[in-house]
Amino acid sequence: MTSPVIDVSGVDLTFQTNDGPIHALKNVNLEINKGDFVSFIGPSGCGKTTLLRCIAGLETPTGGDLTVNGLSPEDARKARSYGYVFQAAGLYPWRTIGGNVKLPLEIMGFSKEDQTERVRKVLELVDLAGFEKKYPWQLSGGMQQRASIARALAFDADILLMDEPFGALDEIVRDHLNEQVLKLWARTEKTIAFVTHSIPEAVYLSTKIVVMSPRPGRITDIIDSPLPKDRPLNIRDSAEFIQIAHRVRDGLRAGHDE
Amino acid sequence: MIPGKPSTFTYSVLPVLTVVAVLVVVWYAAAIKMNSTWTYDQAARAGTEPSFSEVVKDTMQQDRPLLPVPHQVAAELWDTTVEKKITSKRSMIYQGSITLKTTLWGFALGVVVGIAMAALIVLSRVGRLSLMPWAIISQTIPIVALAPIIVVLSNAIGAGSLLVPKAIIAAYLSFFPVMVSMIKGLTSPDHMQLDLLRTYGAKRSAVFWKLRVPASMPYFFASLKVSIAAAFVGAVVGELSTSAISGLGARMLIGSQFGEPMIMWAALFAAAILAAILIFTVGAIEKILRRAMGGQPV
Numbered sequence: 001m002t003s004p005v006i007d008v009s010g011v012d013l014t015f016q017t018n019d020g021p022i023h024a025l026k027n028v029n030l031e032i033n034k035g036d037f038v039s040f041i042g043p044s045g046c047g048k049t050t051l052l053r054c055i056a057g058l059e060t061p062t063g064g065d066l067t068v069n070g071l072s073p074e075d076a077r078k079a080r081s082y083g084y085v086f087q088a089a090g091l092y093p094w095r096t097i098g099g100n101v102k103l104p105l106e107i108m109g110f111s112k113e114d115q116t117e118r119v120r121k122v123l124e125l126v127d128l129a130g131f132e133k134k135y136p137w138q139l140s141g142g143m144q145q146r147a148s149i150a151r152a153l154a155f156d157a158d159i160l161l162m163d164e165p166f167g168a169l170d171e172i173v174r175d176h177l178n179e180q181v182l183k184l185w186a187r188t189e190k191t192i193a194f195v196t197h198s199i200p201e202a203v204y205l206s207t208k209i210v211v212m213s214p215r216p217g218r219i220t221d222i223i224d225s226p227l228p229k230d231r232p233l234n235i236r237d238s239a240e241f242i243q244i245a246h247r248v249r250d251g252l253r254a255g256h257d258e
Numbered sequence: 259m260i261p262g263k264p265s266t267f268t269y270s271v272l273p274v275l276t277v278v279a280v281l282v283v284v285w286y287a288a289a290i291k292m293n294s295t296w297t298y299d300q301a302a303r304a305g306t307e308p309s310f311s312e313v314v315k316d317t318m319q320q321d322r323p324l325l326p327v328p329h330q331v332a333a334e335l336w337d338t339t340v341e342k343k344i345t346s347k348r349s350m351i352y353q354g355s356i357t358l359k360t361t362l363w364g365f366a367l368g369v370v371v372g373i374a375m376a377a378l379i380v381l382s383r384v385g386r387l388s389l390m391p392w393a394i395i396s397q398t399i400p401i402v403a404l405a406p407i408i409v410v411l412s413n414a415i416g417a418g419s420l421l422v423p424k425a426i427i428a429a430y431l432s433f434f435p436v437m438v439s440m441i442k443g444l445t446s447p448d449h450m451q452l453d454l455l456r457t458y459g460a461k462r463s464a465v466f467w468k469l470r471v472p473a474s475m476p477y478f479f480a481s482l483k484v485s486i487a488a489a490f491v492g493a494v495v496g497e498l499s500t501s502a503i504s505g506l507g508a509r510m511l512i513g514s515q516f517g518e519p520m521i522m523w524a525a526l527f528a529a530a531i532l533a534a535i536l537i538f539t540v541g542a543i544e545k546i547l548r549r550a551m552g553g554q555p556v
Binding site: 056058077078079080082083084086087088090092093094095096103104106107108135155 | 450464469475
């Protein structure tokens with residue numbers, strides 16, 4: 001096995017605010033290997049989003065070591081090592097869906113033909129072929145979020161960072177998108193880090209579940225999922241699934257009681 | 259028409275017409291009252307005693323009434339726009355075209371300056387600290403006080419015509435709404451949108467052109483209507499205060515100085531109509547551009 005794609009060791013982060021320092025992350029250790037699907041789960045304020053932002057180089061830890069593809073997060077960000085999906089789709093209302101997906105490609109200087117080809121390919125990947133010329137307001141919330149995933153995939157980075165991408169969607173749409181993300185992951189073999197506050201979502205999607213708890217934000221449990229890579233939706237009724245969900249819930253409760 | 263749903267007529271035309279009707283009635287009443295003094299004076303001098311209906315009739319036919327009645331103004335306006343040749347100095351079309359030219363030059367200058375200042379203020383701290391206070395102070399100085407200075411200075415630097423100082427005055431008023439809106443528009447993208455571009459390793463120039471500029475467009479369009487109106491006011495004020503001899507503002511001044519109320523009122527209405535046309539045109543262009551930018555129909 002080669003070295004981990006994302007290596008977090010002893011990471012600390014303290015925000016200085018007007019109300020005094022806030023200890024957002026405390027001694028976080030984590031290895032994410034190539035092809036892993038890792039979920040961060042925990043109550044709000046546990047630092048799961050902050051950890052993801054540290055990995056993305058959008059926040060800088062105040063202590064510890066963090067490497068992405070062997071680079072510092074800052075350099076990895078500049079080397080465009082990852083695609084990032086935010087909580088809201090955040091599509092530009094003045095661009096068509098195709099135009100939105102093209103945005104990172106324009107900024108990164110891909111050739112015109114390459115741009116067109118990539119846009120077509122990723123829109124197909126998220127089942128949005130034929131919506132290229134539509135404007136965001138013409139799409140449902142779930143479709144918009146799919147378009148934003150396509151945008152993150154367009155430049156074909158090996159790592160996909162997703163920050164509660166389906167948090168604002170209803171459960172039916174969310175189930176559907178979870179299935180699609182799994183398919184996408186199987187097809188593209190990307191390394192995915194996924195923040196969520198839904199236990200079923202975390203268990204259904206992940207090969208590795210990172211349970212976190214707040215004040216200070218820290219990891220309380222890391223669960224390697226024994227579920228097979230191929231997961232139909234009804235796997236959620238299996239005994240194994242329920243067992244893992246239990247363990248996640250226990251971890252969350254333990255963190256809460258301390 | 260959908261049953262139960264009021265038509266456009268009831269919704270937008272009727273309220274306006276009602277107000278216009280009320281104003282016209284008030285206007286006639288005021289004109290009769292104000293102009294009757296002269297009629298009574300004339301009658302007293304001639305030793306006659308006019309009946310009320312004669313007085314009313316007379317108040318609407320005077321050559322130099324204190325307050326011309328609406329149909330007199332309309333007739334004068336018709337005479338000076340449709341009947342007169344466009345080349346005639348008495349033509350409101352000719353006068354209006356001069357004001358229009360000043361307005362458009364001032365507007366163009368104002369928009370360019372407004373955008374440039376907003377960009378400097380948003381992009382650089384130095385710009386923000388040094389330009390912003392001056393921009394605000396500039397709007398507290400009465401333009402009428404500055405106008406003569408602007409005329410003298412632009413003569414001194416060799417601007418031959420009055421167009422330059424008048425356009426500067428118009429721009430002076432019209433840049434401000436554009437600047438304020440553009441500052442708001444250029445800073446409108448939220449943290450998430452800025453972070454997204456950071457994840458692409460985007461340069462500052464890319465953030466500006468791909469995000470800030472397009473995001474500011476709705477704000478920009480909204481400011482254009484205010485700005486063109488300000489430029490128009492600036493153009494008229496410029497004509498009033500630069501001792502110009504042509505333009506609608508100059509016509510108003512001439513009308514008042516030579517005791518020609520009809521000219522004054524006709525010029526006023528010509529100005530109002532021109533302003534309405536300008537704002538309507540800008541609004542129409544705005545609508546087209548909005549649609550081109552994928553705007554959701556409202």
